[in-house]
Amino acid sequence: MSAAAEPLDSEAGYIEPEGLGLLRRRAPGQSVMEELFAVRGSSDARGAVARFFGVSLLDAASRPWYWGALGERAVGRTLSALGPEWTVLHAVPVGERSADIDHVVIGPTGVFTLNTKRHPGQKIWTAKGTFMVAGTRYPYLRNSEHEAVRAGKLLSAAVRHHVTAEAAIVVVGAQQVTVKEKHRSVAVLTERQLLRWITRRPVVHTQEQVALLAAAAAQPSTWRRAPSELRDPAEVARSFEALHRLVEQARRRRVGWLLAMPAALASAVGALPF
Template sequence: MSAAAEPSESDVRYTEPEGLGLLRRRAPGQSVMEELLEVRGHRDTRGLVARALGVHLLDAASRPWYWGALGERAVGRTLAALGPEWTVLHAVPVGEKSADIDHVVIGPTGIFTINTKRHPGQRIWTAKGTFMVAGTRHPYIRNSEHEAARAGKLLSAAVRQAVTAEAAIVVVGAQQVTVKEKHRSVAVLTEPQLLRWLTRRPVVHTHQQVALLAAAAAQPSTWRRAPSALSDPVEVAGSFDTLHRLVEQARRRRIGWLLAVPAAVVASAVGALPF
């Protein structure tokens, strides 16, 4: 959508019907939080001894959902710094299955689909359609291209004008990110680079165009033919926060035991020394 195609006031026909505001209010990481809570729940089911020892709450099945939620929440906090001329949607359900787009961003410089990848302490290397994490190849580039193309097609149908979306992968927590060669249609960024990448680009949409696109994007029917009921983001985030506190509490207790045991051994050895 170029400035020459600026819609008139009569073209801006999208108003958000009552009850659809949940899509605008969806929390960063809401889809993965919902999956995690379905698999794990948010209650502490460990016994007293396990709690005292800081035994892990998360098993192999639930851990990826938890780390994914933390990554999307981190990027969500970064995107919250964008000004009022921007619209940001999180965890947008798309298609007929359980797929979602981590973040859809619409503003003066374009439409963007952002895919968050959290790889704490890992080395990332990417070039020529390849994305490697600690030497293992992942299909992130291909998936992000598909996601942006899909978003552009759906939004074009909704506003009845041809628009395009651009894709970005935002890496959270990595030890090192090496972009050996930029990809043709997907930007690979670290979290601190994201806002500059979004805001320092040429302006391509007027205020009216942004309003039209944002209103269309806020309607669940834009993304799914038969939108399902959306969970209350406040309840989902609250349950996740409860689980997050328990996970952090267990982690601190494990660290405390790891520090206490060597100290006890040293104290015991010192006590056994003759004077």
Template sequence: MSGYPATAPLTERFAAQSVIEELLAVQALVPPRSRLRRMFGASPLSDASWPWYRGALGEIAVGRVLAGLGPEWLVLHAVPVGSGWADIDHVLVGPAGVFTLNTKNHAGQSIWVAGQTLMVSGKKLRHLYNSAREAARASKLLSTAVGAAVDVTAVVVIVEPRRLTIKENPRQVMVLSDRQLLGFLQRRKDVLDAEQVQRVAAAAVNARTWHTKPALPGKPDELKTNFAALRRLVDQARRRRAAWVLGVPAVGFLALATAGPLAAILSALMNR
């Protein structure tokens, strides 16, 4: 799309950038694994870094989906907002309107939605409330920047749910799986003409529209490299654990899994 600067800082941000920055900061405090823990496939992630890692995978997955949108769409990732460290996972501007996407990686879990209630594996979470507030905030900021009312649709994107059950649609928020997202956006009717899209997009790429004190551009290539290296270690550890499970006879594995320090390695880390 022409009309807004392709090299603007916000267009250079990549999916999960904010989460990865936090993940790597937390991970830097994690002690190196011992040779024994590496041998048995202990994850390099700590209890503190694991949620950030899982969140990063979710936002990256949604970023891949959004890459399927056409050139008429502006897609922004990890948009810093407010005056602190908060961000909006994804902001979309196109003929079908303006959307804020709140990505939640609940892979393998059952999601149940009815009205203003969203439950993950039976536990009620505040995803709907937070997403509605996020969209309202984005609407206010964009409207101020554009000088006209800008409606924003809130979307919660659930990554790889085991099951997504919508008993009653929420009033202010759309809830979709990552597999449903692209089709949902492509089927929406146009509500903005080309000139309106241009005006909103020009405001959206400006970091000062969103944040009171925009930070200087970081080092996205370095972040991507460091995250890729960590991801390789996590995947290697997972494969090694799987090899132990498959390669050790059941009785022997049970003995290892209950034997002193190995119990902690083989039980607490099996899901990473």
């Protein structure tokens, strides 16, 4: 809903059915964590030798899902600093397949759809409709624009008033983000810029409007005609945190072996007779 839209009120607007609002409990990154477990499972299937040498638990198929979850969880932590006048939904299932919106934020300054992209150590360059990571072009801007337009239409249908959603790509962990020229409708931000971008905009919604929009957005049927069963967020988060500890443990073990190898080699060379 833009500043020019008709005001919402509790008589004409959307009223949240009692006992619903299931999306409010979704964990940041929940969709990608579920995909990760579908690809590789949640247990450690390595043997004793593999664990001893710190062999990675992640293969080429599971690694992007794991990285994606780390990025969305980081943005989720940033968004948790917003005050009580804001509603933040994570991993919102949308459409007929497995698509989701990483984060939907609703508050006094508008409705926002956030697309998190984690590219640790990479250089990001963007201008108009081009988004490049280390020299490779990605369709992030087009996808984010489409996501916001779809979110606006779905929320408009739910509250029976025009709703405009604004899009942003939130880049996590990049070495450098260069915005040469701004896109017409999608902001490209770092984690550090996110809260300022959301909160320093003009106020366009009253407290009542925010409440009505938030109630509609928290309803799974707003986003999908036949919402799928939603897994327990706490269970998914616990499984991911356990996997994350194992992944970090394996990484530290690999680093330890790499650091130990030169010393062991030097010791062996020193023991050789000359």
